[in-house]
Amino acid sequence: MAPGTTRPTSRDVAQAAGVSQAAVSLVLGGKWRGRVSEATAARVRDAARDLGYRPNLAARNLRLGRTRTVLLVVPALTTEFFAGVYTGAARVAAEHGFGVVLYPSPEGIGPARNPFASAQAALDGVLASSMAADALTALRGDQLPLVMLDSDPAGSLGAATVNLDIADGVRQIADHLLGLGHRRILHLAADVASWTFDVRARALAARVAAVPGTVLSTAAAALAIEDARAATETALSRPGPRPTALVCDDDKLAAGAYKALRRLGLRVPDDVSVTGLDDLALATALDPELTTVRLDAELFGERGMHALLAVLDGRAPDRGDIPVHLVVRGSTAPPSAS
Template sequence: MARGSTRPTSRDVAQAAGVSQAAVSLVLGDKWRGRVSETTAERVRDAARELGYRPNLAARNLRLGHTRTVLLVVPALTTEFFAGVYTGAARIAAEHGFGTVLYPSPEGVGPARDPFASAQAALDGVIASSMAADALTAIRGDQLPLVMLDSDPSGSLGAATVNLDIADGVRQITEHLLTLGHRHFLHLAADVPSWTFDVRARELTTRLEAVPGTTLRTTHAPISIEGALTATRTALSAPGPHPTALVCDDDKLAAGAYKALRRLGLRVPDDISVTGLDDLALATAIDPELTTVRLDAELFGEHGMRALLAVLEGRTPDAGDIPVQLVVRGSTAPPRAS
């Protein structure tokens, strides 16, 4: 917990295992073929695990004179295209034991700064999305300062959290639809275990329970246009009161729902209203333009970084969720008189 106790070094491991530092280096570097006995190697590995030893990358890189790390410079991160480029490059790099680091020319920071300043080494702290929770086990291995994005404040192991006020966004959507006169809802939920999606479901449910005469059906789909398409189609053909409002967990799901509705011969918003969440470029590309909740991603990033800086300086990060805003467009309208 205390950042004061410095990380264990290979010498600490050596002492714990009763061998020399060189032996530790040999064992952990897999260079001990005929140099160290199996039993000693095992003892070293145990000690390393025990102490939670992680080699100091700066020292290793200095010693070796290279880093097996590669930089990918891309114009910006806003395109799915370069996201794919990165994925492919990272895969091959990983297969060759190389790491990959991204340097997106930041759009708002002016001309590209020196990329190498960004690519220093190791880490002083971490900002992590709750959707990348699988990577967190490794992160907790070191005791790095950590900030979680959109994560359960009570379940983040003491890490600071920075959250968008998703609950309020869902509240705004629900209110908007209720005001328009809708009573029968279908919730197209993301098939991803994450606190940020749990919040949506919880908020929608509790709000509708307070209004007599409403119904709520829920269907789950992977976050993709195809996933949303099939899930929506199935859900709408189920028996029961026909939904007049389709609340989607995000814009991408809404885009998929559009396609499903089109194939079913339903018109948006005449036959059914649709809402999204995110306000991606996609939201205004589809027809009719999507009523959704605008999440200010950049602001989110800024708050996350500010929180991390606070942690690094020993201060307590500012609390308080980041406000979001309903954007009403053409995909919502009063239900037709039934």
């Protein structure tokens, strides 16, 4: 816009399009469907573009009592998965004129401290990924809308819950290993009190129990490579027949399992097959490359943000878990004859 020119108003757009100001407000606010025709909406958008019209978001936000800012809380920023969640959430937020503040909880899945003097004054809503159901009381307040990601729908404090179909991912892993002929399986479980890891354990146990003659044992480890290495070495050094396959709760645990197997003089997959869950970049850095379940972190963030925007608009969010799928690579094979 040249200096000294007058900024076009919604009345100018209405006159150019031959519609009312109310119609302009509906179209440019994205709430026109079912209230004005598609042709009218197109005329309004064309007129706004030709005039160089931009809505006064500051005045609109003040009128609506909104900051157009949401908070995304994640357990940590030490894995690319949560970076993907943020990327997807921020993309959708930007398309709707919202900003996203990213906040890693200092206590991981534990209670998150409120980073604002008043969250309700600074935020429109909260999107919380992989957090315990009671971890966000300080952030949410009594009125702040909350959508939970990777959380128990039955026990969630959120107005909506968005989940990946983790249980199906674990069933895909179990079916793959059982189909290869594995009957002695070790579950390298994340030593974290979290709904998502409980789901993995239950799904694996149920699938393995359905096949006669199959033995499932468990070793727990913190979500760190060295802890996973130590737990795997201990588990595989126990007396009795050695497991022929390891099911790891995530790719980082699988990397620790690789180190343990090499220290014990065992080969992947000749002596022991290994699977992960996440499909991080780490999965293809390992040798052999890791069989794992791919979780679409960006889609997860997108769906979560769509759900939060629906809650803010008073609409019902879409339901249904996000599908996941197994990526078979070189870390799994039939058990050796020995």
